[in-house]
Amino acid sequence: MKQTNDEFDKFHRKPLQVKAAQELLSVYGKPGHTEQISLQDSHGRYLSEEIQATHPFPRFRRSGMDGYAVRSEDTAVCSSDHMVWLDVIDEIPCGSVSDKIITAGTTARIMTGAEVPEGADAVVMLEMTEHREYEGRTQMGLKRMIESGKNITPIGFEVKEGEVLLRPGRRIHAGEISVLASFGVHQVSVYQKPRIAIFSTGSELLNVDEPLQPGKIRNSNTYMLASQVREAGGEPFILDAVMDDLPLAKAKVEQALQEYDAVVTSGGVSVGDYDIMGDFVRSDSVEMLYNKIAMRPGSVTTAAAKNGKLLFALSGNPGACFVGFELFVRPFIQRMLGSGKPYLTEWTALLDQDYTKVNAFTRYVRGRLEARDGMLYAIPAKVDESSVMVTIKDSDCLIVIPPAKNVTPAGEKVKVLLLKGNTL
Amino acid sequence: MKQTNDEFDKFHRKPLQVKAAQELLSVYGKPGHTEQISLQDSHGRYLSEEIQATHPFPRFRRSGMDGYAVRSEDTAVCSSDHMVWLDVIDEIPCGSVSDKIITAGTTARIMTGAEVPEGADAVVMLEMTEHREYEGRTQMGLKRMIESGKNITPIGFEVKEGEVLLRPGRRIHAGEISVLASFGVHQVSVYQKPRIAIFSTGSELLNVDEPLQPGKIRNSNTYMLASQVREAGGEPFILDAVMDDLPLAKAKVEQALQEYDAVVTSGGVSVGDYDIMGDFVRSDSVEMLYNKIAMRPGSVTTAAAKNGKLLFALSGNPGACFVGFELFVRPFIQRMLGSGKPYLTEWTALLDQDYTKVNAFTRYVRGRLEARDGMLYAIPAKVDESSVMVTIKDSDCLIVIPPAKNVTPAGEKVKVLLLKGNTL
The missing domain is CATH 2.40.340.10 (MoeA, C-terminal, domain IV)
Structure with a gap:
């Protein structure tokens, strides 16, 4: 019996290397639509705007200690034998600004994080100081020389004004949120989650809540894929399983390719007579990109394109399906989220x-x-x-x-x- | 001027080692309440039940190939010079069970994942076979000897019946979801997310959406902490900032300790006069566990207990606040989620x-x-x-x-x- 051309195609697929397949796919999946969300909801999302420092950080000379703001030159004569007493002329809690200027012989009590008053060029920690009331004045005593700049964080020490802090495509974790909050970004512009449709194929599949039947197995890949889509930053949509019926599958997949950013299927891509996704990608309904990858597991991993959307037809074997997603689908989702590093580390x-x-x-x-x-x-x-x-x-x-x-x-x-x- | 006892306490805190502090905290945070959620919603949650295999997996002898189910002994005489022809007596798609028995001289077409019919002990891949119609019978021809067991996954190869697959406290990722789905767990029992109240202290703090004011900074730690709580598996509740007012702070924190699983504050724990959380934990309102840790940053990191609940008073410095959360708060949340490995890897x-x-x-x-x-x-x-x-x-x-x-x-x-x- 002579093989038909179609059977020949099935058996003699040309395997692509993984990198070559990733390269083929890389023209798809441009950064997508954006939305504004509140900072509190932004954990785990992907930034779609560049964040620049709108002011230096810190914005003012910040005390790094609870203690006293001093002129370092006033402490030059301090030693273990010689205590210098300075008049305490103000007390500066965090968030307050002193209207006093520290002049020779004076000091101000200051808290961690408060703005250092004019005239002072160092902060001495509270634990190093003594205190007294002397001739009706409150005084601070010090036996140690303090160098200029001590315990003061200069303006712009952490961030210069105009510095680029975060770029689009950055995943928002605790550290990013700290930056956004510090610069007053209470509404964050993020990429919308790519909407990924998931189908499984095969009439052997039972729903997770169906009782077991002889010869059948439970559909686990769609749930696994949905979890992988979430992990990759997308939003999964599990659609009704595509049974072993080519016209039905074709109609469902084509509709999904219109409605979602990509379609992922599992199963139906090997060489068997019932391998509907294999038949589908060879039809003129879509443009097949590849139907064999030089890898194990998952050599039958297939992809096709239609109107700039992608169909990922992954193997029905759970291990192969998992790997196929991580190597090919995840980078697509990551690119739609603006990621500069779409592939697994x-x-x-x-x-x-x-x-x-x-x-x-x-x-x-x-x-x-x-x-x-x-x-x-x-x-x-x-x-x-x-x-x-x-x-x-x-x-x-x-x-x-x-x-x-x-x-x-x-x-x-x-x-x-x-x-x-x-x-x- | 003599220091008061209170001031002495402030300055002469006894530092604990990080491990000792973690040990002190480890008696708090037992696994909490559970809830039932659908498998689709379980990504990222923590399992609260043990999952055992209710059946072996695979449940039946599964074909690993598209091809033909054969008796290996029928192929013993195959060679490149000698083709053996077998009568094809059935065709077994996935999910179907054959009612035929493979006897000497017969074979059945079988798909990947289908149940191997009785009598057959191997599957030969489609690509190795030839086909003909011969005297009105469909036949498959083979030139290669096939060993018994070839391309058949035995019953229980992956999982034996009764095997423990997942233990409580396990975070649910794609692989766990695949297991749950395969064994029909469509409703999953998970731990409720620990509810963590977050306060910042300090009148120097502006809300993220407030315009800047001299000497003040934007509150970034509460948002950062909320993100860390989410990452650790908890649910954050950002409460109104506690201003520098001890009775108010006390009332707010005490109420939060009743309503939430734990309270996390940032700021107000150093030795300054306005360090309200430090004062609070030294009051008889709560039992102080420690108020100094032998670490940088964050040596002022403090913790207290009340009625089995924990108050984590973290440093107001962003870096110290971040580290304090990861070392002390995260393990508490992880323990409430049943994790056997609550600490950072x-x-x-x-x-x-x-x-x-x-x-x-x-x-x-x-x-x-x-x-x-x-x-x-x-x-x-x-x-x-x-x-x-x-x-x-x-x-x-x-x-x-x-x-x-x-x-x-x-x-x-x-x-x-x-x-x-x-x-x-």
């Missing part, structure tokens, strides 16, 4: 134990990182079939094992890609 | 450059981690005054520099604590 680590599988394709092995004594070790998960779902939860990295004919030995330097939103 | 790294500051106390220096060539380097942030807020955003770890009289040299092994929710 890549480090070099030492392989903790022999990796015995040989492979013609690059392997993305789920694993864990451990730092011991300044060295970084990558520990492959024990079971690593593409279908093995239980190891995903215990992995915090993907270990990249290049094509190898022999065992990759313990101690070998390997690339690792950080997972779980680890931002190191 | 601790690694050992190599100091990337000399750290020149000397200190009597342990320093928690903000910094960045970088892996190069299998070695892990910790790079201290350039500016590291406790008040310097801008470096928080660029830090992904705290570098622990023990008390040192001299420079800590580049290449020295240092402990690092991972920040930003990095879960490595």
Whole structure:
């Protein structure tokens, strides 16, 4: 029996390298629409504007101690044998501004964070001082010489006026929020969350709340993908499963490509007769970008484009589906959020134990990182079939094992890609 | 002028080591109330129940390939010179169960993920096979010997029935969701988010949306703390700032201690006259646990207890406030979420450059981690005054520099604590 052209296409896909596929995709996913949200709601969102310092920080000479503001020259004669007494002419709590000028022989009580009064050029800490009432005046006594500038943070020490503090695409964590608050940005401009439609294919799939049936399995990939979309900064929309029916699938996916920023499917991309997504991307409905990647797991990972939107057709195997998302879908979402670093952070680590599988394709092995004594070790998960779902939860990295004919030995330097939103 | 007892207490605080303070706090914060939420909403939450496998996974002998289910013994005589032809007696899509038994000379077309029919003990991949119609029968031809078990995932290969898959306190990411979905857990029992009240103290503080005023600064710590609370798994409640008024502060904090799981304040804990939180914890309103920690920044970090609830009085300096939260408040929130690892992940790294500051106390220096060539380097942030807020955003770890009289040299092994929710 002669193979048809279509079958030939199915079996003889041209594998792309991961980097080449990422490159192909990189023209899609421009930074998207923006919205204004309150600072309190901005945790975890992505900034869409550049934040410049509207004033130096600190804006005034700030006391770094609770103590006394002094003229350092007044303390020049201090020593353990010689106490200098200064008249206390003011008391400056935080948030108040003194209308006094510190002149020779005078000082002012000052709190941490308060504005240092004119005339003073140093602050001496409270613990170093003594106090007395003398001839009706309150005095502070000091036995130690204080150098000019001591315990005063100069204007602009942390930030100069006009300095760029945060750039668009920056994920907002505690440190960013501290900056935004300090410069009065109470309404923050952020990118809207990319809206990602998720389908699973296959009539073998039961809903999570359905009772088990012979031969069927529960649909787990859509929920897993939704979690990955959230972690990547997007908003997931789980749509009704696409059954094994090409016209129906086609209609649903095409509609979703209009309504959402991207569509992610799992399953239906291998060479079987029922592999509907494979058939779909070969139809003229979309422009196929690739339907084979030189990687394990997930060599059947497929992508197509239509009107600038992307369809990611990931493998139905949980492990392959997970990896396919992290390598291809996550960067798309990150680009829509303006990220300058859309790909998983890549480090070099030492392989903790022999990796015995040989492979013609690059392997993305789920694993864990451990730092011991300044060295970084990558520990492959024990079971690593593409279908093995239980190891995903215990992995915090993907270990990249290049094509190898022999065992990759313990101690070998390997690339690792950080997972779980680890931002190191 | 003689110091009062109160002033003596202020100045002569007994510093606790960080570990000792964490130990003191560790009796507070038991795992809290639970709630049921839908699987789709569970991303980022903390499981409050143990999840066991209610069935083996896979539940049936699963085909790992699109191809044909065969009896391996039928293929024993296959060779490149000798093709064996088998009668195709069924076609088994995913989710269907065959009612045929594979007997000598027969085979069934089978899809990836489908249940392998009785009688067959291996699956041969489609690409290895040929096909013909022969005397009215559909036949599959094979030239290669297939070993028993090939391309079949045995029952229970990934998970045995009864195996504990997830324990309480586990943070739910994509991998956990995949497990929950696979075992039909569509309603998930999670810990309620600990409710954390946040106050700032100090009349020098402007609201973020107020215009600047001389001597005053914008309140940034409460927003930063709210973000840290979210990152740690809690729910922040920003309450009205406590002005410099002891009875008012006392009333507000006492009420918050009743209504929330913990209260976090920033500012008002140093030795100044206006340091209201310091005064408050020395009053008999609460039981003071400590008011000095042998660390920089944040040596004034204070904690008190009342009726099993905790008051964390953190420094008003942004850097010290940030560190105080990560070392003391975060573990409390994590314990309420059932976490078995409440503290920041601790690694050992190599100091990337000399750290020149000397200190009597342990320093928690903000910094960045970088892996190069299998070695892990910790790079201290350039500016590291406790008040310097801008470096928080660029830090992904705290570098622990023990008390040192001299420079800590580049290449020295240092402990690092991972920040930003990095879960490595």
